[in-house]
Amino acid sequence: xxETLASTSREAAAALDSADPLAPFRDRFVIDDAVAYFxxxxxxRLPAGTPARLERVVRGEWGRELVRGWDHWLALPLEVGDxxxxxxxxxxxxxxxxxxxxxxxxxxxxxxxxxxxxxxxIVTDRPNFPTDRYVIEGLAAARGLEIRWLEPDPIEGxxxxxxxxxxxxxxxxxxxxxxxxxxxxxxxxxxxxxxxxDVGALVVWDLSHAAGSIPVxxxxxxxxxxxxxxxxxxxxxxxxxxxxxxxxxxxxxLRQPIWGWFGQRDQFAMxxxxxxxxxxxxxxxxxxxxxxxxxxxxxxxxxxxxGIDAIRAKGIALTEYAIALHDAWLAPRGTTLxxxxxPSRRGSHVAIRHPQARxxxxxxIASGVIPDFREPDSIRxxxxxxxxxxxxxxxxxSVLRExxxxx
Ligand SMILES: *Cc1c(COP(=O)(O)O)cnc(C)c1O
Numbered sequence: 001x002x003e004t005l006a007s008t009s010r011e012a013a014a015a016l017d018s019a020d021p022l023a024p025f026r027d028r029f030v031i032d033d034a035v036a037y038f039x040x041x042x043x044x045r046l047p048a049g050t051p052a053r054l055e056r057v058v059r060g061e062w063g064r065e066l067v068r069g070w071d072h073w074l075a076l077p078l079e080v081g082d083x084x085x086x087x088x089x090x091x092x093x094x095x096x097x098x099x100x101x102x103x104x105x106x107x108x109x110x111x112x113x114x115x116x117x118x119x120x121x122i123v124t125d126r127p128n129f130p131t132d133r134y135v136i137e138g139l140a141a142a143r144g145l146e147i148r149w150l151e152p153d154p155i156e157g158x159x160x161x162x163x164x165x166x167x168x169x170x171x172x173x174x175x176x177x178x179x180x181x182x183x184x185x186x187x188x189x190x191x192x193x194x195x196x197x198d199v200g201a202l203v204v205w206d207l208s209h210a211a212g213s214i215p216v217x218x219x220x221x222x223x224x225x226x227x228x229x230x231x232x233x234x235x236x237x238x239x240x241x242x243x244x245x246x247x248x249x250x251x252x253x254l255r256q257p258i259w260g261w262f263g264q265r266d267q268f269a270m271x272x273x274x275x276x277x278x279x280x281x282x283x284x285x286x287x288x289x290x291x292x293x294x295x296x297x298x299x300x301x302x303x304x305x306x307g308i309d310a311i312r313a314k315g316i317a318l319t320e321y322a323i324a325l326h327d328a329w330l331a332p333r334g335t336t337l338x339x340x341x342x343p344s345r346r347g348s349h350v351a352i353r354h355p356q357a358r359x360x361x362x363x364x365i366a367s368g369v370i371p372d373f374r375e376p377d378s379i380r381x382x383x384x385x386x387x388x389x390x391x392x393x394x395x396x397x398s399v400l401r402e403x404x405x406x407x
Contacts (some may be wrong), residue, residue: 008328013394016321022314025306025386029235036396038371041209041349041382044235050298057294073290078280080297081243084234087300087308088207088226089217090245096280097230097293101208101242102131104227107256107283108244109139109173112202112225115254116172119201123166123174125150125158129181132206136175145172156340157185163192171201178216179209179347182374184319184339186214186347190221197222208232211243212303213348213385214312224250233348233384235299241292244283252278260285306386314385315348321390322350322381325397333404338378348385351378352400363403369396 017023030046031037037045061069081095088095098104113122124136126149140147148166152158157180167174174196176187189205196203205226210216212233218226226245230236246254259274261267262284276282303311320343326335330352338351354360354377361373372380379400383393 008325008394010391010394013321013390016317016390020314020317020390022306022310022385023389025302026389028302029387031387033392034368036369036392036399037388038349038369038381038383038396040235040384040387041213041232041380042372043238044232044299044384045387046237047235047298047302050237050295053294053298054291057291062290069290073288076290076293076297077241077284077288080293080300081280083297083304084211084230084243084300087212087216087234087303088243088245089215089219089221090226091219091248093280094219094248094251095243095245096283097241097243097296098284098288099242100239101206101227101229102135104242104244105132105204105206106135106139107258107285108204108225108227108246108254109135109175110257111246111254112173112204113139113143113145115250116200116202119170119172120144121146121148121171123148123150123163123171123196123201125152125162125176127152127154127157127180127182128175128177129206129208132175132177146170155183155185155338156345157183158187158192160188160191160195164195167195167199167201169199171196171199173202173204175204175206177206177209179207179214181209182338182378182380183351184209184347184349186210186340186345189217189223193221193223209347209349212300212308212311213315215308218245219247223247225254230296230299233386234296234303235386236296237292237299239292240296240299241289246280246283251280251282256283256285258285262286262288302386311385315383316343316346318383318385318388318390318393319343319346319348319350322383322393322397325394326350326352329397329401330404333401335404349380349382351380353377354379354404360400360403364396364399367399367403369399371396 207228211228231240265277338353
């Protein structure tokens with residue numbers, strides 16, 4: 001294995017693919033081999049089963065059942081949530097699919113802040129994903145709260161020590177991304193959650209780049225609240241409904257700010273006042289998009305079938321391989337690694353930094369290699385365990401090497 005990894009030949013990449021237990025999953029997706037796709041952490045590939053599932057839902061269910069479809073559609077947000085739960089280390093009845101990550105983040109953050117009304121501070125980090133930062137800023141402005149901004153190492157991400165340094169009993173909520181969208185640094189969910197709880201604060205974790213790429217362990221670590229996307233590593237499709245997680249022990253206590261009829265105890269009694277049930281249903285709002293849920297379900301099923309431990313093992317192997325190629329081919333031509341070198345501290349993408357990252361990204365895309373540019377100087381190489389092959393990584397990074405060679 002080590003010998004194979006040390007080799008930068010195309011044959012070595014093919015050998016890694018032959019030995020990869022998840023390799024057969026590539027056949028379960030629509031994959032055009034002319035393209036090296038390094039952006040499945042932004043929009044996952046199309047599962048081969050999704051078009052037929054959508055066809056069944058559209059023609060068979062919507063077309064034939066019409067409004068009677070709601071007899072089974074109503075259960076879908078929680079059914080798919082229960083299917084997703086094991087990938088997050090959550091339990092049945094703790095996960096729902098609804099709305100977007102941004103909206104769910106807002107709703108759960110409000111619920112957490114309301115549960116700690118006497119406290120005045122929110123802790124997050126400057127490199128956090130923009131939508132999270134903006135929602136936090138908006139809530140802080142509306143409520144006159146203080147934001148304690150962490151300034152962690154840009155590659156290694158926020159550590160336990162960064163968080164511990166700003167915690168006291170005025171902190172209502174600590175909220176971070178589990179895997180940073182730029183560097184892929186993993187924030188230590190266990191120790192940071194425990195430290196927040198020690199001062200009586202609640203945690204909201206954004207799992208957008210963690211769900212379907214690393215094991216999360218929400219229940220095991222007593223996590224209060226979490227949100228995340230299903231269109232990244234979970235391959236749910238563009239704009240697929242996001243998920244939200246509320247620990248069972250908090251469900252009866254927490255409220256969210258949008259009192260919609262899907263969060264009502266007996267929805268179709270059309271009753272006079274809002275009276276939410278004491279469970280995950282109170283975190284639903286309005287009519288769910290059934291086509292999006294069906295597509296999300298197809299993607300989630302594939303990750304569940306593969307198993308999160310196998311997914312994690314492949315994610316580490318792929319990122320280690322990409323870093324080996326980076327060190328051999330790219331670093332001598334002026335790049336540096338923008339991700340942690342310790343695989344236990346890294347999610348399933350790697351950031352490659354170069355002063356001309358923006359132009360290099362455009363040139364890669366023109367050559368059929370699709371990464372993402374991330375400000376200010378990162379080429380983000382997403383390596384999705386179910387859909388990226390070692391040979392694909394080899395092909396894509398060869399193109400970057402050639403571009404650097406030709407200046
Ligand atoms: C991708 C991503 C989002 C996206 O939120 P949307 O509401 O789906 O646009 C949010 N947070 C993080 C950390 C992300 O990586």
